[in-house]
Amino acid sequence: MLSASQLADRLARDAEAVCRHYLSAGRRAGNYWIVGDVANSKGKSLYVHLSGPRKGRWTDAATAQYGDLLDLVRESCGLVDFRDVADEARRFLNEPRGSLVSSDRDDRLDRQPVERPAAERARRLFQMTQPLAGTLADSYLRQRGILRASLHSSLRFHPSCYYRDLVSCRTSSYPALIAAVTDQAGTVTGVHRTWLDPDGDGKARVEDPRRALGGLLGNAVRFRFPVDGPVPVMAAGEGLESMLSLSHVMPDMPVVSALTANHLAAFRPPNGCRHLYVAADADAAGRHGIEGLSRRVRTLGIMPLVLTPELGDFNEDLRRLGPDRLIANLRAQLVPEHASDFLLD
Template sequence: MTGSASELARRLGDYAEAVCREYLSNGHRSGNHWIVGDVRNTRGRSMHVRLKANAKGPAGKWVDEANSEFGDLLDVIRETCGLVEFRDVAEEARRFLAMPQPQPQISGIDRQSAAVRGSPEAARRLFSMSLPIAGTLAERYLAGRGILLTSRERALRYHPGCYYYELVTGETLTFPALIAAVTDLGGRITGLQRTWLDPSGNGKAQLADPRRSLGNLLGNAIWLGLEPGAPVPVMAAGEGFETMASLRTVMPALPVAAATSANHLAGLTFPPGCRRLYIAADADAAGRHGIHRLSQRAGEAGILAMVLRPQLGDFNDDLRLLGPTQLAAWLGDQLAPEDARRFLPPG
C-alpha cells in the first residue's frame, strides 16, 4: 500500500463508524464492530468491520467470514461506489473527510472542472447526513443570535460531528455544525455553508475560519421562504446568512436569499415574477460592489432595487442589541408602504 493510501486508510479508520454508516448503510453496530453482509453493502452478518483500534489491529480493518476476504475502508469505498482507479477511490475518501484534493498534473482549466464536478455532490451528501435543527445546538446558536425561524425552513440542518480540515497543521477535527443549503431556484442543492459551533454552546467554534462554503455558489443562494418555481414578486437579498435570517425573523412572510459573499450577491439569479428587490447592506463598505452590481442587473431586468440599511453594523446587530420591535420600526421607514403593511407586524 502506498504512503498516500495508508494515510487515507488511517484517517478513515479514525471515523470508522461514520464511514460504515455512509457506505455500509445496510449494516448495524454491534459492540466494537459494524456488521453487514459483504463489502458491497449487502444485507447480512458475515462481514465485521473493527470500529476502534484494539490488540487485534487498527480501526477500519474488516474480514468477511463467508469468503475470507479482508481489507480496509478504502476497499469499502471502492466496492460500494463501483470505482476502479485508486485516484478515484482516494478522491472519494478525501471528499468524505473534507480534505483538500492533491494538485493533479493537469491544466488549470481541467483542475477547475474536476473541482466543480465534485463539490455539489459532496454538499448534497453532507446535507442528507445532517439532522433537522429543532432541539439541537444549531437551534440554540441561532436563538442566541436572536434568530427565530420556523421548522418549515428546509434549508437548515445540523451535523453533530462535521469534519474541519485545519490548513496550518493538516489535522482533521470534528465539531458540531449548522449546515445551510445553497440551492438554485428549483430547490436543487448546489452547495452549502458550514458554521462550526462551540460544543459547549458558546457561539461559533474557536477556529481560524469557523464558516466555510463549498459547491456551485454563483447565481444560487441560501434561500429562506422560497417555494421552488413559484413567482416571487417581492424579496430581499444580501451577503450573510445571519443578516438575512434576522430580516426573516421580523418579516417571516418575506422570501430572502443569502448569497454568502459580495461577488456571489452580484451574480444572484432572480426568481420568476420578481418586481421589487430589497438589498440588505452592512454598515461598512466591503460589500458595495456586490450591491451596486446587483442593483444594476435588477434594473436591466425591470426589477426595482431598494437598499435596506441597518442602524448598527448589520441587521443581526440590530436584532440582538436593539430588539425585533425596534428593528421592525426601522425597516418600516425603508420599505414601500404596501410591503410594510404586508410583511411587518402591525405596530
C-alpha cells in the first residue's frame, strides 16, 4: 500500500502521462507541460515540470496556485476529501484502494485547497473563446432556427472546453457554446456552457451537456442591451435558446436569459424599466419563476406582462411552427405599440 508521498512520487515518474490525462487541453513545450489552468482550459499560465529535481511540481503563474501531482488531481477533478484524491490517483496508477499511512494522511488533509473564485474562472474562460460566426456553435443554433446569433457579443465559441463527469470525475473536452452572464454594468460574472457534439449532431453525448459557472443571482445573459441609458421595455425568461428565439423575431427588443426558474425570479431589471415581458415555460418551475419575478417587479413600479408559447417553449414554436406563426402569436400578446416597434414584419 502506497502512502500519499509515495503516490505523489509515482505520479511524478509518469508526469507527462498524468498531464495528458488530466490536462488534455495543454501541450508539451520542452521540459514543461503548458496549459491554461487546473480546470484544463487552453492557455499558458500553468506549467508542470516534466524532468529534473522538480519533476511533477506545478505552478499557475496567474493565480499563484502550486503543488504536486496529487494536488493537481484534486483540483482538476474537483475533489475535497483526500481519501477520494488518493483513490483517484490509485485508479490512474492501477493501485488497489486502501487507507493511507496515518501520519502522511493527516499532513495531506490539513492542506487547504487554493480556490479561484468562480466568477474569475468564468471571466477567464470567456476570454479564451472566439467569435461565434462560422463555428460549430453557430451551426448548432442555426439548426434550431436561430439564424443571427453571431450578432450577439454575449455568445462565443470554445473549440475544446473542459468537461468533468460529476460522478466518475473523468475529464474530457468538447466544443462548446459559451454565453456570458453579466450584471447591470456589463461585467461578466459567470458563463453558461453548452457542450456540443464534435460531428455537429446537436449537444455532446454526456450526462449533463449544459452547466453554468460563476455568479448568476440577479444577473443574466443579455441580448441587444444598450451600453448605457434606460431600458423601458424588455423581455426576460429562462432558457438560452428560448430567449434567443424571441430575440430572433424581435431583434431590437432587449432580452435576457436568466437560465433557470430560480434565477429568473431573482433577476434585477435595469434602471428605467417600465414594461417587463416575462417569457413562460410550460412547467411548474417556470410558473414559479414568473410569479416570483412578477411580484417583485410590481413593487418597483414595473408592469409585468407574460408571454406564452403555443408549445413547450419559444424555440420549439420557432422550429416546429415557424417564425411567421411565432410572430402572429406574439403580436396577439404584446402591447400594440410594442408589437409595431419590435416585431419583424
